Amino acid sequence: MANASPRSVHGPSILAPDPWAPRTSAQGKVHQLLSDEERARLAVIASIVRFKKGAEIYREGEPADAVFNIISGVAKAYTHGPGKDELIGAFLFHHDLFGLAQEGRYASSVKAVTPITAYRIPIAALRKRFSMDAALEFHVIAKLCHELRQAQRHAFVLASKHTVSKLILFLQMLEHLQADRNEPTNEIYLPMDRSDISEYVGASLSAISRAFRTLSAKGILKVRNRRHVKIIDRAAFEPISHDVRLEEQC
Amino acid sequence: MANASPRSVHGPSILAPDPWAPRTSAQGKVHQLLSDEERARLAVIASIVRFKKGAEIYREGEPADAVFNIISGVAKAYTHGPGKDELIGAFLFHHDLFGLAQEGRYASSVKAVTPITAYRIPIAALRKRFSMDAALEFHVIAKLCHELRQAQRHAFVLASKHTVSKLILFLQMLEHLQADRNEPTNEIYLPMDRSDISEYVGASLSAISRAFRTLSAKGILKVRNRRHVKIIDRAAFEPISHDVRLEEQC
């Protein structure tokens, strides 16, 4: 039920805008970066794996022997900080690529937020393909640029001072991602629970709860249920995002 | 005076660990990812540019026609958030690569923190090289992975709750980067001013000032002058990083 499944699954799929695409061509559009041929070739070296909700896909520090490409479901990448608490670094959706390593070991842990289906591509095989297929490499570069920008947005969320702003920015991110995946955007779907959100935006669980309350009390947002919210007052939603006091609007 | 200049400048230089390096080989080491040959080839299409301290190298949203590779000096990448204030996304040092684009436009602005010397590589030419040189592409992938991890660390800094922790994490990052560049690490050099630091770690200018004061009052740190600090009590410095209350140590 998670994500729309493609009509025919050809193989691994990377979806991202080309960072250097000429400005004349379709802007702001995400493209399938792999040709059917490439996907088919990758499919040969990939296997399909499944994970139950909450399952750990891999753990930080483990030897990295494969990368993953999500077919359906949502995962979270998190890392155990120097201290005790964790920080969720990213949520991973359909088409996302993860498992990139550092010194041969995974740099973060990944856990399934919903049931996951994914391609598992052994690194050795992938690397071999790299040396034979320059286009594939380039597409991975494009994807990485995309992830880098995503990380930049995350930084923005973390940097906002007020929890309400964090939440708005977070919801906007989700909405954009949803749009990129061609899913309906009249409502925002929250696959993760409140505590995941709080760990992602850098706030306490209670603060998130209160922020939802504030936004819905002001009629900016409607919380249909735990997993579905709808933007009512988009005018208030969009620009306010960042640090403008919402209080002034009453 | 900024950074040590290489004996002979062959051309652009990318320094990063190979993300998938076998565990048997030198771990944790950064490598020059480009062969002399590659650097020479890149040098042909690159030009050397200079910027004064404080100069804007490019601005967010401008058409991206070149990437840069720092020879000496320090720059900062920042972005104007949805609202009014800016967020510094990264500090860029010797060997760093920046100017990667989104939809043909720069995703952030970059300004020189100290005087800068850099290679400027036109994208068109670079892309052409990509299609002929798979190894080069792979090295860019490695560098991007490295930047991604750096962004992850930044997220950690932003996510810590107490300013003192943010500052410690930040200083640790600088120290590691310094070590990677084979510079002396008995003292940490801060090329940027306090306000840059505050924008990077997500705190107010005053808070940073107070955090320095706190650390130096506790004898953990010695602030020799605005740009140079020395870790005195490393035992307190290392583990405490994250959110453990420093107060408990008194």
Added chain:
DNA sequence: CGTTTAATTGAGGAAAGTCAAGTGAAGTGG
């Protein structure tokens, strides 16, 4: 239908933000 997990809400206290004033250092020009 009871049990477990997720989310909300309340109260108190600590930390950081803002605003504004004061201090120190660096750089300029005479």
Added chain:
DNA sequence: CCACTTCACTTGACTTTCCTCAATTAAACG
């Protein structure tokens, strides 16, 4: 070389927000 201007940084007082801890309520699961 020194006085002056300017900019960077520090410090203080006050306000606000968020975190912590704990108690409830609501929803999911068997």
